[in-house]
Amino acid sequence: MNRRYVRRDGDRQADNKLNLDPARGEDGMHLDACIKCGACTAQCPVAAVYPLFPGPKSVGPDAERLRLEGIALAPGCLAYCTNCKTCEVTCPSGVCITDMILQVRRQEQEAGTGKAICRLGMRDHLLGRAEYLGRLGTLWPPLANTVLGWKITRRLLEKTLGISARAPLPRYGRKFRTSDIAPVVGKTQSHGETESYGETERYGQSEEHGRGKTEHGCRKTEPSDRVKTDRKGRSTQKVVYFPGCFISYNDEATGQAVVKVLEHNGFEVIVPGFHCCGVPLTANGRFREATANAQHNLGLMQPYLEQGIPVIASCTSCGLALKEDYPRVSAPGAQRIGAQTYDLFEFLWVLHERGELRKDFREVQASLAYHAPCHLKAQGIGTPSVRILRLIPGVKIQELDAGCCGLSGSFAFKAEKYELSLQIGSTLFQRVQGGVKEKAFQAVATECGGCQVQIEHGSGAPSLNPVWVLYQAYGLGISSAIG
Amino acid sequence: MGQGLEKGSVRYSAQVVIIGGGATGVGILRDLSLRGISALLIEQGDLAHGTSSRFHGLLHSGARYAVKDPISAAECIQENAILKRIAPNCLVPTGGWFVQMPGDEMDYMEAWLKGCQTANIPVREIPVQEALEQEPLLAKDVLRVFEVPDAAVDGFKLVWDNAKSARRHGGRYLTYHRVNEVLRDGERVAGVQGENLLTGEAFTVDSLIVVNATGAWADRVAATAGASLDVVCDKGTLLAFNRRLFQRVINRLRSPGDGDIFVPHETITILGTTSDRVDMPSDHQPTAREVQRLLDLGETLLPGIAGKRVIRAFAGVRPLHREDRELAGSFDEEEGREVSRTFAVIDHEAEEGIKGFLSVVGGKFTTYRLMAEKASDWVAGKLGETAPCRTAEEPLLPAFPEHLRQEALALLPCAAAEKMLERLGQEAVAVLERIREDPGKGQLLCECEMVTVAEVEKAVADPDAHHLADVRRKTRLGMGTCQGAFCTYRALPLMWREGEKYDPLGRELVRFLNQRWKGIRPILWGEQLRETEFTRAIYAGLLDLQDNKTITE
Amino acid sequence: MWDGLVIGGGIAGLMAGIRAQERGKRVLIVSEGTGSLAFASGGLDFGTVEQLRKIERHPYALLGETVEEAFAYFLQCCPSYHGAWGRTxxxxxxxxxxxxxxxxxxxxxxxxxxxxxxxxxxxxxxxxxxxxxxxxxxxxxxxxxxxxxxxxxxxxxxxxxxxxxxxxxxxxxxxxxxxxxxxxxxxxxxxxxxxxxxxxxxxxxxxxxxxxxxxxxxxxxxxxxxxxxxxxxxxxxxxxQALYDRLRGRFKALGGELLIGSGVERVEVESGQARRAIVKSKGKEISFTAKVFVLATGGFFGRGSVASSTEVRETVLGLPLYVPPEWSESRFLGEQPYAYTGVEVDHSLHPCDPVTGKVLLENVFVVGRMLAHWDPWVGHCGGGVSLSSGFLAGGLL
Structure with a gap:
């Protein structure tokens, strides 16, 4: 029995370390608010199809009370949580269920109890680094895609690394960049620092309104406050764009479309040399590296954040990380990043509400279904892309409301989880297939690149980022998916 | 019903009858049984349903009494060490802190340190910074922190383990049996007579000796034998918080007062207590006023306490004995806390000439074993038995082998396995066997406290379980966050199935809900109010249960 | 600017949203989480309407014939449901x-x-x-x-x-x-x-x-x-859950937007009108302006009302609440006074001052469990009050 005491004592130390962070303390996670209604587990996409996963109530608030007593969850319980956050969105009590789960994961990681067998450790190591894979893949995309397209490669990957041979690994494309590379911007001299930010790309009017303009003070600004015009009467508003790994390595064309749409609305788009936002690292248990990435990215954003320049994310998972996780990182800029990050369409909607969104829309004959990515729901901003697209003449868009697609970042790529991911997404796929068959819509619009890949894989229907509709409406070009 | 008693029999005999199934009573039962003396315990409710479970669950180090009551302090630290040895599964050696807050008298601290030294209570000062790191919710303006060997003790478990240990050595007990009268045969007591409250049958026990260990009821029971006792009923109200707020016992370093002890207990934290004189031992309904007072007082040690979720309030009635009648006028009758907490073993032969009748009153949970030892010494002396007391050495439960933990972990989620082993010790073998046969029995019936179906079935099958509340005391069912919202519904079919004791829709469900409700009413706000709305939606709405006045009591 | 912003995605809020959306209004429903329908049986209680109507201040007394209309309207919305007015x-x-x-x-x-x-x-x-x-x-x-x-x-x-x-x-x-x-x-x-x-x-x-x-x-x-x-x-x-999905689907199919996951923190009032709902989204507060607001925040269970050990308050607009003098009764399943806590309203569901009876906000409607003077578990009228008040608000919006 002494043994128990020792164990509890040991745990107590770990608790205290975490509790010191106010954002992560038990009060901040609203443990007391849980009334045990079970809505979270009833809505959990994984618990419904996979009995070995105890469900978010059990591994979240139920376990948290016991953890405070010094009794830990059995290691491995959490491996099947995809961090989709459906539980948190569902919870009528505001309990931060996934925070509780991540905290335990982090503890497991630190204690080394959650360590998977070596082979899978390597796999998680790789999948957590979508960025490095992406860099490799985009060196010579045709080669990467060809090799990854070979059955033998995929079988090898499954055998050696446990990466499913059937999962829809996204194709690599040209790396997202622009020919229009601006000079590297150092931290503003008024701050007396010299460190470089790494490669930074600027779009729009960057030549004329380059570095000098970044030296304004730290005034906190709303988008409309920043409306300034240059001598020629053109707007000189700036935004920082966080493209994320999917855009950077798999879908640079969409990245270009995002930039064009923002430019069309008079924004200068700045793209510093960001690393991966950290979500895949967190999901694969690489917490320290996720934090390091966040610190790196915050460092790049800091001067812009200080000037009140908004950060735009088009990937909903990156956006969520910037809003939710980055403010908890200890780094300059962490206090501002949450409030200054906008989902692309959230940002456009703010412009619309202020009468600043350009509405020179051409008619777009498009009939679309809309799938709301889990991490968009988790942002708590509604579905602004649907609102925006409904402003465009000719566009018909209907929300599918059929739950999670099942991909969850790299979850579906894991051999043992691939089938599960299809089961999770089955309701969605069926609804998509039904709609396409009945000609209710021609394609599925969704912001998340992962969702796009999985929906195409699971239902066979085409998918696209909704920005393409806007792109076409602005007359910037034609999108193949809507024709 | 205890072993060795024929069902339906209404006449029992034993060398000794013990009235009262609290800690003292079962302590005496075990002590006598270990000495080979035949003893029968009679309890009017379930074991430990009274004061022995209606307290803060603090195993005193004695430090709380170091200034005012040095005898108690010395007794406590001795017993503290003994219980840690003999009943490790009933307590968690959390340690305890005495914290000095601004405004607390300096003189007291010095006297306290001296008192602890005299009583041999080890004290270690903790640097304030370190203390705040270890207990982040503790008030930041704390001045000094001292560590003592306080611990958290589970009253239900300790009482039941004593009873089970006694039973292994031939001790017997009858629950839901109320003693109406202590019988006399001239100068001697001859036994007791009373009523089986479950069946309404009368019963009689013939015995040479009667031990009155009925706590707050002691004066009433003594009176039936024509003896008199002066017992003060002192109600102490406590609050149970939803989760662990502190990892160790937190005491205020000042003259003991209301609302100055926090005890971490399993998944929850208990804040106590108040001290109010009441007329009847059954006056243990906490009031909203007492609850508010506790919150106001607790705020000093735990700022923001009003925002923490309270899951219920409860109260116990402490039996305080006015030991020294000559001093009766020297303390305020309204202040129960001023009465000595040192126990008294009263030989009614010496006092009133009644032979073979002993009352044990006063004292505290921490010293139950010592009280039992003294009482048993007296009994043994009267019976001419010479076997010595063994309760200080003999463990309550045999330690369970490590492989049992491994087996439990293989079958159950980690937390559920640990909790079950804590509760059952070696008895977990039967539960694990059941789960191995039918994995469905391993599902969690109570998700808050992680109690499996198999464990509840075991508790239900126990012949001592007559009501859902009896099962609750053994399993912690319904004692977590939801306070029975889910598990009541899930447990009742088991009660009904096993031996068909209850109609699933009848009084038992309503009775249990009403019992839980008693503790929720005084704290009906915040999240527990939401929980109540939810629980009403389930039972009054979805299940459409009615509470006709006739089945309330 | 939305025509209507409904705070709360339970049955009353969804009903209000559906009816208003059907009338061509643009409606946003903001809901803290899944509404309480997910815990409900799927059946809806109306209780003995005629008797409840006679109880002074009971919502049915205010709603009048609307209750029957709402009953019929619901059947129209959910064709898989059965029921006949006046027959239980x-x-x-x-x-x-x-x-x-x-x-x-x-x-x-x-x-x-x-x-x-x-x-x-x-x-x-x-x-x-x-x-x-x-x-x-x-x-x-x-x-x-x-x-x-x-x-x-x-x-x-x-x-x-x-x-x-x-x-x-x-x-x-x-x-x-x-x-x-x-x-x-x-x-x-x-x-x-x-x-x-x-x-x-x-x-x-x-x-x-x-x-x-x-x-x-x-x-x-x-x-x-x-x-x-x-x-x-x-x-x-x-x-x-099926009923919830059905109503939610209908609302969305009509073009309504449902924001689940972040509740409304507060609604800002300017010159006697509710103006802006502040939603605590991840990272920052965002605001939605609307012409009309429907308060469907679900009473204590939905946290539209919150009680502490010392006070009771309405959480979104800070409206004054009717609070019964006694709080609870000993029989758990019997009548519980606390359940009668809520906002007092006029016949158009506008919040009123419980003392003066004066309408407090002209562009706010209060529905469902936020209404004072009823207890769904004693009156067996939870579905009826929620449906009909939501239906009425959706018609007025």
């Missing part, structure tokens, strides 16, 4: 007892049991929170002359669940029955039971089915040679 139906509780309900999905209607001389209770293995012996005993008690039999079914599709003894939620079972494989299994099962039928007045009691969630299953049941009676289930329930 019966459904089986999870314990197998009968309970009155006014609007029910067809499958939950227990009336076929009254003339069944044989009842077959399907026992899906491992179904969570379902106790067949108890249900059987209670059925027997109520239908004394019926012969009640258990039909246990074990599905290979749930072998993984059974191997670890994990109970299967009825939402999971319901999803299975709706799948292609499930429908095939269901057809075979009904066929098998039908073949063994010994009399022509048999009824099947089938927990965990929830046909209302799946038109294909409804079709199978319609063709079955014997009536199939479903059971309400312990929360969270598939039938409640």
């Amino acid at each position: 139906g019966m459904a089986l509780t999870p314990l197998g007892t009968l309970r009155a309900a006014d609007l029910l999905p067809e499958g939950l209607d227990a009336s076929p049991l009254t003339h069944a001389n044989r009842i077959v209770l399907v026992v899906p293995e491992g179904l969570k929170d379902f106790f067949p012996e108890v249900v059987k005993a209670n059925l027997q008690k109520q239908f004394i002359s019926s012969n009640i039999q258990l039909k246990r079914i074990r599905l290979k599709e749930f072998a993984d669940w059974q191997a670890i003894g994990k109970p299967i939620p009825d939402t999971v079972y319901a999803k299975f029955w709706c799948s292609e494989q499930g429908r095939e299994t269901l057809k075979n099962l009904i066929g098998e039971i039908t073949r063994k039928m010994v009399s022509d007045s048999e009824t099947l009691v089938f927990p965990g089915l929830h046909a209302a969630a799946c038109p294909e299953v409804e079709k199978i049941l319609a063709q079955a040679p014997l009536p199939v009676v479903e059971m309400t289930s312990f929360p969270p329930s598939a039938a409640g």
Whole structure:
């Protein structure tokens, strides 16, 4: 029995370390608010199809009370949580269920109890680094895609690394960049620092309104406050764009479309040399590296954040990380990043509400279904892309409301989880297939690149980022998916 | 019903009858049984349903009494060490802190340190910074922190383990049996007579000796034998918080007062207590006023306490004995806390000439074993038995082998396995066997406290379980966050199935809900109010249960 | 600028949203999480409307004829529901007892049991929170002359669940029955039971089915040679969830937007008008302006009202609340005064000052559990008050 005491004592130390962070303390996670209604587990996409996963109530608030007593969850319980956050969105009590789960994961990681067998450790190591894979893949995309397209490669990957041979690994494309590379911007001299930010790309009017303009003070600004015009009467508003790994390595064309749409609305788009936002690292248990990435990215954003320049994310998972996780990182800029990050369409909607969104829309004959990515729901901003697209003449868009697609970042790529991911997404796929068959819509619009890949894989229907509709409406070009 | 008693029999005999199934009573039962003396315990409710479970669950180090009551302090630290040895599964050696807050008298601290030294209570000062790191919710303006060997003790478990240990050595007990009268045969007591409250049958026990260990009821029971006792009923109200707020016992370093002890207990934290004189031992309904007072007082040690979720309030009635009648006028009758907490073993032969009748009153949970030892010494002396007391050495439960933990972990989620082993010790073998046969029995019936179906079935099958509340005391069912919202519904079919004791829709469900409700009413706000709305939606709405006045009591 | 912003996505809020959206208004519903429908039985109670109407200050007294209109409107919204004004139906509780309900999905209607001389209770293995012996005993008690039999079914599709003894939620079972494989299994099962039928007045009691969630299953049941009676289930329930999905789907199909996951922190009031709802999204507060606001925040359960040990307050607008002088009663299932806490309103659901009776905000409607002077569990009118107040607000918006 002494043994128990020792164990509890040991745990107590770990608790205290975490509790010191106010954002992560038990009060901040609203443990007391849980009334045990079970809505979270009833809505959990994984618990419904996979009995070995105890469900978010059990591994979240139920376990948290016991953890405070010094009794830990059995290691491995959490491996099947995809961090989709459906539980948190569902919870009528505001309990931060996934925070509780991540905290335990982090503890497991630190204690080394959650360590998977070596082979899978390597796999998680790789999948957590979508960025490095992406860099490799985009060196010579045709080669990467060809090799990854070979059955033998995929079988090898499954055998050696446990990466499913059937999962829809996204194709690599040209790396997202622009020919229009601006000079590297150092931290503003008024701050007396010299460190470089790494490669930074600027779009729009960057030549004329380059570095000098970044030296304004730290005034906190709303988008409309920043409306300034240059001598020629053109707007000189700036935004920082966080493209994320999917855009950077798999879908640079969409990245270009995002930039064009923002430019069309008079924004200068700045793209510093960001690393991966950290979500895949967190999901694969690489917490320290996720934090390091966040610190790196915050460092790049800091001067812009200080000037009140908004950060735009088009990937909903990156956006969520910037809003939710980055403010908890200890780094300059962490206090501002949450409030200054906008989902692309959230940002456009703010412009619309202020009468600043350009509405020179051409008619777009498009009939679309809309799938709301889990991490968009988790942002708590509604579905602004649907609102925006409904402003465009000719566009018909209907929300599918059929739950999670099942991909969850790299979850579906894991051999043992691939089938599960299809089961999770089955309701969605069926609804998509039904709609396409009945000609209710021609394609599925969704912001998340992962969702796009999985929906195409699971239902066979085409998918696209909704920005393409806007792109076409602005007359910037034609999108193949809507024709 | 205890072993060795024929069902339906209404006449029992034993060398000794013990009235009262609290800690003292079962302590005496075990002590006598270990000495080979035949003893029968009679309890009017379930074991430990009274004061022995209606307290803060603090195993005193004695430090709380170091200034005012040095005898108690010395007794406590001795017993503290003994219980840690003999009943490790009933307590968690959390340690305890005495914290000095601004405004607390300096003189007291010095006297306290001296008192602890005299009583041999080890004290270690903790640097304030370190203390705040270890207990982040503790008030930041704390001045000094001292560590003592306080611990958290589970009253239900300790009482039941004593009873089970006694039973292994031939001790017997009858629950839901109320003693109406202590019988006399001239100068001697001859036994007791009373009523089986479950069946309404009368019963009689013939015995040479009667031990009155009925706590707050002691004066009433003594009176039936024509003896008199002066017992003060002192109600102490406590609050149970939803989760662990502190990892160790937190005491205020000042003259003991209301609302100055926090005890971490399993998944929850208990804040106590108040001290109010009441007329009847059954006056243990906490009031909203007492609850508010506790919150106001607790705020000093735990700022923001009003925002923490309270899951219920409860109260116990402490039996305080006015030991020294000559001093009766020297303390305020309204202040129960001023009465000595040192126990008294009263030989009614010496006092009133009644032979073979002993009352044990006063004292505290921490010293139950010592009280039992003294009482048993007296009994043994009267019976001419010479076997010595063994309760200080003999463990309550045999330690369970490590492989049992491994087996439990293989079958159950980690937390559920640990909790079950804590509760059952070696008895977990039967539960694990059941789960191995039918994995469905391993599902969690109570998700808050992680109690499996198999464990509840075991508790239900126990012949001592007559009501859902009896099962609750053994399993912690319904004692977590939801306070029975889910598990009541899930447990009742088991009660009904096993031996068909209850109609699933009848009084038992309503009775249990009403019992839980008693503790929720005084704290009906915040999240527990939401929980109540939810629980009403389930039972009054979805299940459409009615509470006709006739089945309330 | 939205025409209407509904705070709260329970039944009252959804009803208000659907009706307003149908009237061509643009409506946003903001909801902290899933509404309480997910915990409900799927049936809706109206209570004895005529009697409740006579109780001074009861919402029915204010709502007048709207209650009947809302009843009819709901049936129009949810064609799979049955009910007739003034005639109460019966459904089986999870314990197998009968309970009155006014609007029910067809499958939950227990009336076929009254003339069944044989009842077959399907026992899906491992179904969570379902106790067949108890249900059987209670059925027997109520239908004394019926012969009640258990039909246990074990599905290979749930072998993984059974191997670890994990109970299967009825939402999971319901999803299975709706799948292609499930429908095939269901057809075979009904066929098998039908073949063994010994009399022509048999009824099947089938927990965990929830046909209302799946038109294909409804079709199978319609063709079955014997009536199939479903059971309400312990929360969270598939039938409640199905109703929630149905109403949510309708609202969205009409073009409404539902923001779930972040509740409204507060609503800002300017010169006697509610103006902006502040929503705490991730990272920052965002605001939505609207012409009209509907307060459907669900009373204490929905946290529209919050009580501390010393006070009670309305959380979004800070409206004054009626608070009863006594707070609770000793019988848990009896009348509980606290339940009568809420906002007092005029006939158009505008919040009023409880002392002066003056309308406080002209562009706010208060609906559902936020209304004062009623207790759904004593009056058995939870569905009725919520539906009809939501319906009225949706019409006024």
